[in-house]
Amino acid sequence: MVAILIFFFTHWFLSLFFHTFFLHRYASHQMYTTSKRTERVFYLLTWLTQGSSFLNPRAYAVMHRMHHVHSDTEQDPHSPHFFKDVMGMMVHTKNIYHAFLSGEKMPDPQFTKDYLPTWPKLDKIADSMTVRVLFTLAYTSFYIYFAPPNYWLFLLLPIHFLMGPVQGAIVNWCGHKYGYANYKNGDHSKNSEPFGLLLLGELFQNNHHKQGTNPNFARKWFELDPTFQVMKVLHLLRIIRLKPVAINDNVTAPGITVQHSHGKSHSHHATARSREVTHSN
Numbered sequence: 711m712v713a714i715l716i717f718f719f720t721h722w723f724l725s726l727f728f729h730t731f732f733l734h735r736y737a738s739h740q741m742y743t744t745s746k747r748t749e750r751v752f753y754l755l756t757w758l759t760q761g762s763s764f765l766n767p768r769a770y771a772v773m774h775r776m777h778h779v780h781s782d783t784e785q786d787p788h789s790p791h792f793f794k795d796v797m798g799m800m801v802h803t804k805n806i807y808h809a810f811l812s813g814e815k816m817p818d819p820q821f822t823k824d825y826l827p828t829w830p831k832l833d834k835i836a837d838s839m840t841v842r843v844l845f846t847l848a849y850t851s852f853y854i855y856f857a858p859p860n861y862w863l864f865l866l867l868p869i870h871f872l873m874g875p876v877q878g879a880i881v882n883w884c885g886h887k888y889g890y891a892n893y894k895n896g897d898h899s900k901n902s903e904p905f906g907l908l909l910l911g912e913l914f915q916n917n918h919h920k921q922g923t924n925p926n927f928a929r930k931w932f933e934l935d936p937t938f939q940v941m942k943v944l945h946l947l948r949i950i951r952l953k954p955v956a957i958n959d960n961v962t963a964p965g966i967t968v969q970h971s972h973g974k975s976h977s978h979h980a981t982a983r984s985r986e987v988t989h990s991n
């Protein structure tokens with residue numbers, strides 16, 4: 711029982727850490743820079759920790775950039791406000807993800823013009839069905855060895871198999887539906903405490919949508935973003951270099967065309983903070 715719980719939480723937090731630290735904060739938002747070699751180490755660790763549910767960093771990043779620009783509008787790949795349940799939202803998200811991955815659908819160029827980490831050789835291995843199945847067999851073997859006589863623990867296995875999407879579903883659903891808001895972002899993003907800690911800062915969606923390039927998702931004294939604390943240490947160790955944060959909304963990152971909810975679109979230099987700049991109404 712103890713071994714299973716340790717395995718479960720280790721897998722949960724390691725996979726989540728690379729989800730937020732590498733896929734979200736690096737691949738999507740470029741909150742820090744690092745050497746090519748270190749990038750590859752992070753890429754590899756993201757695969758090893760996500761295992762059977764590895765999410766391709768490029769496809770993830772493109773979809774996530776879409777999410778920020780179109781947050782809670784119909785073009786948002788995963789707004790909970792357009793689906794009656796979380797399953798419907800995740801199936802829709804999965805379809806867009808696979809269309810980008812297979813090349814069946816080409817993303818709008820505004821979402822690919824900023825840097826995107828790729829590693830085609832590793833992607834090929836990580837995305838192969840054989841490798842994904844081998845990961846699920848490894849998780850299952852661990853359970854077969856350590857779970858009996860507590861057979862109910864096997865109910866946790868599907869979470870291991872789908873770790874990345876499960877965590878994504880919680881963040882996308884709860885983070886845009888439940889909780890409090892520090893800012894008016896023109897969308898439904900929320901800070902869903904007290905779960906921020908369990909999701910390593912990812913559930914401060916309201917703060918994050920206010921300032922998409924700020925590596926610290928916490929704002930108030932009672933909020934804590936554990937991933938940012940780790941990033942500060944990695945910065946001090948010079949493993950990564952955090953970019954100076956543009957606090958002023960007009961100081962911006964490389965351009966993205968922003969689609970406003972009132973239909974007009976124009977180009978300005980912001981990846982994610984765009985909404986509150988334009989939605990003061």
Ligand SMILES: [Zn+2]
Pocket residue numbers: 777781885886899915919
């Ligand atoms: Zn969001």
Ligand SMILES: [Zn+2]
Pocket residue numbers: 734738739774778918922
């Ligand atoms: Zn984001």
